[in-house]
Amino acid sequence: MTSKTNVPRGLLRAVALVLTLGFSGSMLASEGEKAVELPTLDNARWHAECGGCHTPFHPALLPERSWRKLMGELDRHFGKSIHLDAAVQKEITDFLTSHAAEHGKNARARNIAKSTKAGDTAIRITETPFFGLHHHEIAAEVWQRKSVGSKINCVACHPGADKNNFDEKAARIPK
Numbered sequence: 001m002t003s004k005t006n007v008p009r010g011l012l013r014a015v016a017l018v019l020t021l022g023f024s025g026s027m028l029a030s031e032g033e034k035a036v037e038l039p040t041l042d043n044a045r046w047h048a049e050c051g052g053c054h055t056p057f058h059p060a061l062l063p064e065r066s067w068r069k070l071m072g073e074l075d076r077h078f079g080k081s082i083h084l085d086a087a088v089q090k091e092i093t094d095f096l097t098s099h100a101a102e103h104g105k106n107a108r109a110r111n112i113a114k115s116t117k118a119g120d121t122a123i124r125i126t127e128t129p130f131f132g133l134h135h136h137e138i139a140a141e142v143w144q145r146k147s148v149g150s151k152i153n154c155v156a157c158h159p160g161a162d163k164n165n166f167d168e169k170a171a172r173i174p175k
Contacts, residue, residue, distance in 0.1 A: 037106070037108075037160075037163070037164055037165045037167075038058045038060050038061075038106060038108060038109060038164035038165075038166075039060075039104075039105070039164070040163070040164060041058065043092070043095045045088055045092055045095075046092050046095050046096070049084060049088065050092070053080075055152070055154070055155075055162075057125060058164050059096045059097075059098075059099035059100050059101075060099060060100065060101050060103075060104040060106070060109035060112060061101065061112060061125045061128075062096075062100060062101060062112075062122065062123075062125060062128065063100050063101045063102055063113055063116050063121075064097045064100035064101075064102060065121050066100075066116075066121050066122055066123055067093065067096040067097050067100055068093065068097060069121050069123055070123045071089060071092065071093040071096065072093075073123075074089065100113075101113035101116070108166070111130060112128065112130045115128065115129040115130040115133065116128060116129060116130070117129075125152070126151040131151075135151070138173070142173060145174065145175070147174035148173075148174060156174055157171050157172060157173050157174065158170065158171050159172070
């Protein structure tokens with residue numbers, strides 16, 4: 001047996017619209033939350049060669065031209081001379097450039113790519129416009145704290161950085 005209600009059609013449409021927008025909004029929020037994480041990537045040579053001295057920085061943190069320049073100048077790699085077999089250097093360069101910011105599928109990677117002017121070729125992640133935009137309010141003395149160490153010690157403030165998560169809401173500046 002069916003019962004007929006006296007609910008005005010306009011009210012039913014309004015409820016349907018609110019529910020639809022609510023579900024869409026929650027889906028967008030989920031996408032936004034995922035955007036803070038860069039996709040997990042794995043390359044054994046990259047981890048071994050780059051990770052042997054420092055954190056192997058996610059390729060999406062720099063544009064392709066920056067990775068090409070950085071890998072092309074390994075004899076002047078931030079005060080060190082790095083010597084890699086040509087095949088190993090090519091493998092790592094290909095890996096970094098194919099996953100660089102402008103090739104990223106995620107919002108953070110796209111924003112990094114968009115923030116970098118066509119002629120700019122920063123080889124330090126900390127010198128990119130994106131980094132500056134998100135860290136400009138941090139005083140110079142903070143970077144000098146023992147608990148922070150330097151601008152490249154991402155995990156000091158971003159506890160998820162080792163898993164490519166740089167969510168600003170989870171960031172905590174240590175004392």
